[in-house]
Amino acid sequence: MELKNVNIKGIPTAEFNDNEYLENYIKELEANGVNVVLSKIDELINWGRSNSVWPLIYATSCCGIEFMATAAAHHDIARFGMEVTRNSPRQADLMIVAGTMVHKMAPLIKRVYDQMAEPKYVVAMGACAISGGPFINSYHVVPGVDQIIPVDVYIPGCPPRPESLFYGLMQLQRKIKVEQFLGNKQR
Amino acid sequence: MILNYSQPLEVTNLTSWLDSTLRGSLSEFWVLLIEFVIVGALLLAAYAVIALILIYAERKITAFFQARFGPNRVGKWGLLQSVADMIKILLKEIVKINRSDRFLFFAAPFFMIVASMLTFGAIPFGKALHAIDFNIGVLYVTAVSSLGIIGVLLAGWSSNNKYSMIGAMRSGAQFVSYELSAGFALMTIVVLAGTMQFSTMIEGQRYCWNIFNGHISSMIAFVIYLISGHAETNRGPFDLPEAESELTAGYHTEYSGLQFGFYYLAEYLNMFIIASIATTVFLGGYLPIQVKGWVDFNGIMDYIPSYVWFFGKTAVLIFLSLWVRWSFPRLRIDQLLNLEWKYLLPINLVNIVLMVILVLTGLTLTDLLPGIF
Amino acid sequence: MRIDQRNKKTFDIYNIMENIKKLILNTVPTAVIEEKQKLTVTVTFDKLHLLAKTLKENAALPFDFLVKLIGVDRGEELGVNYLLCSSTDLSKELVLKTGTTDRENPLLYSITDLFETAQYNEREVFALLGIRFINNPDMRKFFLNADWVGYPLRKDYDANPELNPLSLESVDMIDIAPRITENEKGELVEDTVNIFGEDDYIINIGPQHPSTHGVMHFRTALDGEIVKKIDVHSGYIHRGIEKLSESLTYPQILHFTDRLDYLSANINRHGLCMAVEKAAEIEVPERAQYIRTIMDELNRIDSHLLAWACQTNDLGATTAFIYGMREREIILDIFEKTCGGRLIINQNVVGGVMFDIYNEFQKDVKSFIIYMRDKLKEYDRFFSHNVIALGRMVTIGVLSKEDAINYAVTGPAGRGSGWSCDIRKHIPYALYDKVDFKEIIRTEGDSYARYLNRLDEIEESLHIIEQLIDNVPEGDICAKVKPIIRLPEGEYYSRVEACRGEFGVFIESRGDKFPYRLKFRSPSMALVSAMPLICQNEKVSDFIGIGGSMDYVIPDIDR
């Protein structure tokens, strides 16, 4: 599958910053025996999945407020069909980890992640969720939520602006679009 | 007389043509079987389509209330948004939960969806678009729609989750109370219309809708029906069973994938059902606006197909319910029960007596002004 | 004439404080009294409770408001500083100090029976410094897990990650609290208490829950829909800011203040800047003061709008939530134009402000004031008189004035209980003595009073900005400050009125470029500590609603 087929409405592929990453990702998948999108049905499924990403907000601190701003009138996450924030992890597709992750919280985020139903994605929003951010030297801070759960997209910033969050979410949509559901050998 | 006008857009001809063709070549049994299957399939399809449209409409209308855009990236104006949602939900994993009552857990969503399906089947959508016309239609609808609560209670009970449990208990209290009011409000109109059959009831409203016919009493019944119907659908401000900010997702907290999809669809469908019953019972159902004596006007109105009238009226009521939902804060459980038992129910009981008096003493509009209505 | 009055006033204060000193010496003859930035009294640990009690109960000037409780590792001894002040006049302050040299098993006497707010603070001190308090009914660690090895704020803490590895195992909650009590014979008894009864129906509200405003964990015992008892667990966002600060220079620490209570980021920062400026004797230029005050007030409006929005959301009115956020965006736009940040704006620095206001600033702010006044009316029409909303706020979650003082609940919540506790009025800083504004006080103490207080404070803030916006003088925006600031040895306090109540900074400097101990007083901690009290016997839904009306920010508590 070619990268140019991964189409996000309104934004040409060239405008995304890390196309090489996605290319590598596709290569890696192929090398491991996973076929990337072949059939029309797969495309349909991925179209559905990528356009209906219902987030579960795992907001622990400051970045959560920026998420709220993103969801509210000015920026309106509903445009992407993502305003259906589910509070129950079972019904959510995407966990947005917004904020610092600390030792006491680590088992809980693991548990919430395990409670989510497949397919599930994780976005690490903000410096803290990526690496511990300003608190990386602290005794009680986990240096990045990827120590606990796998992360799909990292959104830098402290806090990231709503626009960056959108950009990150669109990157996630692209990533979803190269997946394969039917005939996947590893299933 | 009025029916002499041609109504090319109605499906009456289509159905009778189908019926006669089938009967021409097959035996009675096969004709019925084929017709049942077709009707069933159509209903199922309509069920899904209406739910999807409603979901989309709600998201757009909410966005309008909240100074936002709403979905606008999937398809033109985001029209395909709920289709995408459906595809995703269909393929999502269904989580099996340890230490839950497996059988009840899986059965619960079906109760919910079956109850709303059964009700849905009995609704007259238009001329010839009425699957079953019971002579006790009102009673049937009231009875069958109450089955849904079993789904909610079972879900709460079997999930082995405290939030679900509280949500289900709230829901039980709420549903039982408001079902009373809704039933009584419908009974008020049954007194007025003198029938429980939907088709007769609709025909009786040709020149004067029930809501006007019984004036004061009907209006009160209408308002009460809207409130309690709204409460039965568990939507804000009566959304205590799933109160987002209190109980995370209430009784369906533990459901994922398609099972959650059932609850999700049923929620919207119930909203539609309540609105359509209100339309049928109070607002003349699929009949167009007609005035006695204005033959040409009636003709023009009649030209608009009956199902358009039906869906139009229903849409207005649905809009009303969305408006309420998005403007009011949530009630607390005691406020909710107070509203029902201390206000709506007593008013309702008095109202029924009032209606009986109106009908017996000939004070309804059709009796008072037979020339106009 | 005015000068006379002022002299008389100083004389009075002098007199009163002299009396207090006499009182202290009468009660505890061994007490050491020093005049530092604040009047400081050092006593041995066995006398502290007695002294605190006398001070609280004296008639002339009762010291009944425990502002801060600061645990310090003073090197050879582990100690605690108590900043007390009088609830009628917040400018009358007094510091009590005590300590113990036993580092193995440090024990001090609790003052929880005098000041309810001390309870969580003492538990915090136990978690971070390992001091246990005798007679505190609940000696579980507050922020850290019970099995945490070491006490982070001690100077000899071993930060080796292997001692406290990242564990992903879910642990069951233990509802048994150890405690140490002193019986009549004066013996110390260690025993445990059960927090909940045998067959209480307990639900966990939090830590990941849509309306705990962050990651607070309330274990709630329910009787049907009614809240019987709440047990607060905290620390799910404990980031160890105070420990981190001990190895950072002052300008670096500034960034942490923003991230405590991110909704009043600018005001918190102002607080720390003031503390450092006072200690290093830096004069802040007039223009910077103006900008600071205006920005603070904008920040306050921003925060109150968000609080309003969240409260309505907690009551189930999503649309109102979106409206609040919509207005907030305009302030964020002004912030962004001034300094590029939206939520966290990095505006204040030691000595002044980092960025000057932009050309159109005045115009933007003025048009915002007009717009906001209009919207306040809309809020009133839309939500404040809604029957359901009234039913869910009036007489719900009543906090009496005594309890407010006892639990040290300040800010709009404290003022909603009839306690005049606005630092801007009592101890004016920046330009607050030059502008005219009302302190909004309501006496009902319920959710609705807190709700209205916020809306009215938005109006007052607009009024303050209005008075300042046209008069911003020309001049420097920042004083000349050395890149590395060394504070002279001593203890420095500063107090500002943040959006949720009093925010305080305590710096103990040993003449270094790093603070020896830095402590932030978090207004939200007091708000949360009052929750179990005011939510008792309310419905679960109201518990959420009350939480919304208290409007706490969790990272501010956990630090």
Ligand code: SF4
């Ligand atoms: S990245 Fe920055 S804004 Fe986000 S949670 Fe961490 S400190 Fe707060």
